[in-house]
Amino acid sequence: MSDTIIKVEGLGKQYRLGQIGTGALSHDINRAWHLLRGKEDPYLKVGEVNDRTMKGGSDLVWALKDINFDVKRGEAIGIIGKNGAGKSTLLKILSQITSPTVGEIKVKGRIAALLEVGTGFHPELTGRENIFLNGAILGMTKAEIRRKLDEIIAFSGVEKYVDTPAKRYSSGMMVRLGFAVAAHLEPEILIVDEVLAVGDAEFQKKAIGKMKEVSEAGERTVLFVSHNMASVKSLCSKGIVLSNGSISFSGGVDESVNAYLKDGNDEGMTEYKVLSDDRSAVSAEVEVVSVGIKAHGKEYGDSMRMDEELELTVTYNKKKKGFRLDSTIQVKDNSGNYLFVCTTASADAETNENAEGLMENKLLLPKNFFNADTFYINLLMVIDERAVAVKLNDVLSFTIMNKQLKIGAWMGKGVAPLKPDFKWEITKK
Amino acid sequence: MNGTTDKDEFDLIIKPRQSMLSIDFKGLWRYRDLLMLFVKRDFVATYKQTVLGPLWFLIQPILTTVTFYIIGSIANIPTDGIPPVLFYMAGIILWNYYADCLTKTSETFTANAAIFGKVYFPRLIVPVSIVVSNFVRFSIQFVLFLAFWLYFYFFKGAVLHMNTVALLFPVLLLLMAGHGLAMGIIISSLTTKYRDLKFLVTFGVQLLMYATPVIYPLSSVSDKYKGLMLLNPMASIIECFKYGFLGVGFFSPAYLLYSLISLILILFIGVVLFNKIEKSFMDTI
């Protein structure tokens, strides 16, 4: 039966930007006291006044606006869009973590949202105890968990450690255990937000496989957010493209992925300046300021040719000393397949750890390396070669042109996205 | 299938702002297993981190009692003719239950921000689970109190007029738990906006203890301040407990009724605030 299981009508979500209160009673009193005497707000950041006027005096933004769609039972829908398009916001509203500003969603059946794996794990509890706790947080009853306990433990692959406190687990084991619990939820609607970005390749494969199995059985409805077009394509049959908080395309998954990639292509994001209110680029340790790519000796936005050397620059603010901070870029092709990664991890360790303040990392990409095509770049800021502090997916996109400098001159697409100019030795025998 | 019957089948409607007053009892009931697991987590986590483990539940009130015993005998604080150890212990275990409910629930949002940002369950589960786990603690301490009571009654020949007012004990417990919970959720909602309030809570609760007849009897307070003191709903609850179990104290149904009415009022404010913050909290952290 193809009946409607989720109905979203006129949904919108407004966020307030900037400071909402100062977070301290004394500050608020102080601020009120200043304003009362007609003085300037002592907690207003320098430059904020200008910013406000630029934004038209409004500090409210619509993260989602006028969203309408229906989901039928058993459908697997991929939600795609650039950073800040509103994907997570949509899922958070669906899973009731935050409420909408306008509009309405009607839902049939139980929703389980997987915005993170292993939510609520307590380090002092054993694996087994954590399975129960995490399961209950996700909405399972004790009886349900008990029934599936053996299956969950087997799926996680950490049998030997189930009676060990979770604090002795490696982070990978935690993820496995967390996903094992989530995979055995039996909601009518499963909502998944990029949780697969963690874990090793084997685990990702297993996880995708499990979700596929679940949705292909036809009983379960899946809403899946990912920046990995390959997994979206393999898992989903339909797609919704969000851009700037509105639906810019919806339809079959292939058309949606194409629409999304084309959308990025038109603009060609060769320089990305992080806005002061963008939280995704900020962590306790680092704040990304801008990322850009251009041909050597040219300006951002100028064309890039195959036979030009490229310069990729990451500017960021390292807030503290005493840890290693590496920039990693992941380069993807037009369909979202990863081509290669490139990290500063090989660079000098000592200067990196002692560095603090505004930093710039520049990567030189050789000429005659990319084929004429469009590419996407993810940026990761990694702490001590372990933890990802900031991850900006599809932060840049750029198109490399053929040597002739005219797009139309060379018809058709190259068979491969890379065309490095490795050395041939040609001799006559 | 036509539109009208279709509409009735939806079992969840997500709308901008639900009523500020509603308590989602159905949801709380559905997540009762989670509530008990939170209680269990609190226990396991506390005793796994300490050497003496659950013994702390007993050591703590004993140490406090000893402290007040020493202070009391130096400062010559009257205990209405009751053995001081018993008198202090009665006050302390009751007050601790109230104070722990209050301080722990006041951290609901700040301590659980990470979980709240990732999963939905009725948020009220957290404060309620705190009240329950403190109740378990209280029960253990209450058994300790009864042991002391029997010891003093049979071996020390203390005059302890236990009477029928002691039957009100469950009511007193509910009132106390309710007041702790209600104040706690009010403060938890306010701390989301004013972080520094957190530091005032422990201090405030300590001060409040000295303004409540916990370690001194109400009878030792001059008439001028007695009325003022009884404005604190905890005062008559603690006095009533002492009256029932020790035979000394102030027992007044009218003031208990006052405690109940003030509880309803504070709980009302608490639930409204809590519901409001529950909806907006995730957007503001």
Ligand SMILES: Nc1ncnc2c1ncn2[C@@H]1O[C@H](COP(=O)(O)OP(=O)(O)OP(=O)(O)O)[C@@H](O)[C@H]1O
């Ligand atoms: N709590 C908040 N307060 C203010 N603005 C917010 C808040 N949460 C999100 N936003 C803003 O809402 C917009 C949408 O954010 P959202 O997290 O939904 O994006 P996304 O599509 O999930 O992006 P990503 O691909 O990076 O995960 C962004 O502009 C973001 O800055």
Ligand SMILES: [Mg+2]
């Ligand atoms: Mg997101």
